[in-house]
Amino acid sequence: MRSEAGVLISGQVPLRVRLAQRGLDGVTLLVLPAVLFIVGLFIYPFVYGLVLSFEPKEGGWLANYAKFFADPYLYTTIGKTLWLAVPVTVLNVLVSIPIALRVRLMRRQRLLTTILVVPITLGTVLVAEGLLNYLGPRGWLNRVILTIGFSDSPVRLIHNYWGVFMSLVITGFPFTFLLTLSYITGIDPSLEQAGAMLGARARQRFREIMLPLLFPGLVITFCLSFVQAFSVFPSAVLLGAPAGDTRVISIAAYQAAFEDYDYSMASAIAMIMAFVQVLIVAALLGLQNAFYRGPAGGGKG
Amino acid sequence: MIRYTSLGAKLWATAVWVIVGFFVLNLLAMIATVVVNSFATRWLGTWLPAAFTTRWYASAWDEFQLLDVLIVTMEVVGAVVLLSGLLGVPAAYAMARREFPGKQLVMLLILLPLLVPPITFGIPLATVLYKAGAAGTIWGVILANLVPTVPFVILIMIPFIQQIDPRVEAAARVFGAGTLRMFIHVLVPLLAPGILAALLLVLVRTIAMFELTFLTAGPTSQTLVVALYYAVFAAGVRAGQSIDAMAVVYMVTTLLWLLIALRFVNPTQIVTRAKREAH
Structure with a gap:
């Protein structure tokens, strides 16, 4: 590819060689099956869904969207989902930072990271079933609360907002924490040591050295965690009040598709869901660009 | 320090x-x-x-037809692991070894299914699969599950391939091996640890993948996690202990494979691979 190029540069260059010079040869074609698969089963359905959402069962091309934003049972799902996803994500990210800063100094991180990977692996359905038992009126947590005398009757923690909130903490916190930890361990420790040697206190070192280096990673962590929390589904049905406080947008989309069999409406809701996610992520990345300028990486990362 | x-x-x-x-x-x-x-x-x-x-285990086994569910789960997971390896590893090889026009676009295409949550793309995907008649069958479930796992395998394999010396492949070429033979005799043995790690992670993720399976499965193509969801959803119909017995079967299946996977990968890799390549 490299040496023959020099020889052939002036004469008639065969198409094969010219393509190879641009990096297109038999090996490059190996990417095609996977690309065709993703285009066929990810891009095409998305475009199909978008087009379908403009072909409602009845009414004009915008009828689905008009219906969504006119019906409080539908449009309030956006607010309800945000009201769950935003506080949970803020909490998970804020708690993850100090813990990751400490755990980074630990020699044996593996035991902790292994324990934390368990809820991610088990998934939201199992966590929902576990929390139904654990947080329920006869569960261990309520027994502890009653024994301590914190309250004289069992505290209601399931089939409401707090049940879903806790399930999002149980599965979301490990995810956020592990992402944060991987960003923090990517920062060269000698930068902080240099700060310490020059007399910066712990708080100053965090604010002046670690935080600026960590900030871009934190924004990405926040975005990924938020998108996960925003698409909460099984625990909102099982642990929450799926007709009330925790009627999140994915429940509305599911019901449109599989209870009303209105795929056009379901696609419209899925598109609105995707749009809200993109909007929030774009806003966060935009904010980061506006407020933060500097090297994106932190030393060795 | x-x-x-x-x-x-x-x-x-x-x-x-x-x-x-x-x-x-x-x-x-x-x-x-x-x-x-x-x-x-x-x-x-x-x-x-x-x-x-221990009687709840016997009753759960009968009530929820756990044998059938476990067989379906193993079929789905086996097919997903095999196919995502076959599609993902060659694609990762091309991405690791070649610079070609549009590579950035292909990378974005690979990242998107991992960044968009399954429930968001699952609903249009299920709609398309229903129109095509594939949803409700085991093939519909397998196809839907492949959407995030193929990109996942590609992203894990790219750094593994990059760290192999290209001169090894050049030597194989000099001795007359074509791409296929080089793959089978040189690359796959060298990449075996990486492929094993990637496929084990796919296995664990597919056992636990709820949303995509839930949206595309019919009564005969439910995996364990979807059957568990329906059991919890209809709680009150069956004894709670019976549902929990099924939950334990699910936990043991998942955690067993997680333990095996963790012998080959670092726990943080389960979360961070997608992000590492993001910039």
Whole structure:
């Protein structure tokens, strides 16, 4: 590819060689099956869904969207989902930072990271079933609360907002924490040591050295965690009040598709869901660009 | 190494460990509740059940047709692992070794299914699969599950391939091996640890993948996690202990494979691979 190029540069260059010079040869074609698969089963359905959402069962091309934003049972799902996803994500990210800063100094991180990977692996359905038992009126947590005398009757923690909130903490916190930890361990420790040697206190070192280096990673962590929390589904049905406080947008989309069999409406809701996610992520990345300028990486990362 | 010796720093460190301990304690207690309840005869308003029994496992096995569900789960997971390896590894090879026009676009295409949550793209995908008649069958479930796993395999394999010396491949070429033979005799043996790690992670993720399977499965193509969802959803119809027995079967299946996977990968890799390539 490299040496023959020099020889052939002036004469008639065969198409094969010219393509190879641009990096297109038999090996490059190996990417095609996977690309065709993703285009066929990810891009095409998305475009199909978008087009379908403009072909409602009845009414004009915008009828689905008009219906969504006119019906409080539908449009309030956006607010309800945000009201769950935003506080949970803020909490998970804020708690993850100090813990990751400490755990980074630990020699044996593996035991902790292994324990934390368990809820991610088990998934939201199992966590929902576990929390139904654990947080329920006869569960261990309520027994502890009653024994301590914190309250004289069992505290209601399931089939409401707090049940879903806790399930999002149980599965979301490990995810956020592990992402944060991987960003923090990517920062060269000698930068902080240099700060310490020059007399910066712990708080100053965090604010002046670690935080600026960590900030871009934190924004990405926040975005990924938020998108996960925003698409909460099984625990909102099982642990929450799926007709009330925790009627999140994915429940509305599911019901449109599989209870009303209105795929056009379901696609419209899925598109609105995707749009809200993109909007929030774009806003966060935009904010980061506006407020933060500097090297994106932190030393060795 | 910076040492934290002041009183404030020690209090701060203690507070951090108390939070971690509290989280881990609740997590373990939640899992323990499910396990204890699955062995309980009656458990009403006491710390521990009145007595222990194993009969719920037998009843769950019959009531939820767990044998059929487990067979379907293994078929789906096996097919997903095999196909995502066959599609993903060659694509990762091309991405690792060649610079071609539009590579950035292809990378974006690979990242998108991992960044968009399954429920968001699952609904249009299920719609398309229903129109095509594939949803409700085991093939529909397999196709849907492949959407995030193929990109996942590609992203894990790219760094593995990049660290192999290209001169090894050049040597194979000099001796007349074509791409296929080079793959089978040179690359696959060299990449075996990476492929194993990637496919084990795909396996664990597919057993636990709820949303995509739920949206595309019919009555005969449910995997364990979807059957568990329906059981919890219809709680009250069956004994709670029976549902928990099924939950324990699910947990043991998942955690067994997780333990095997963790022998080959670092726990943080389960979360961070997608992000590492993101910039």
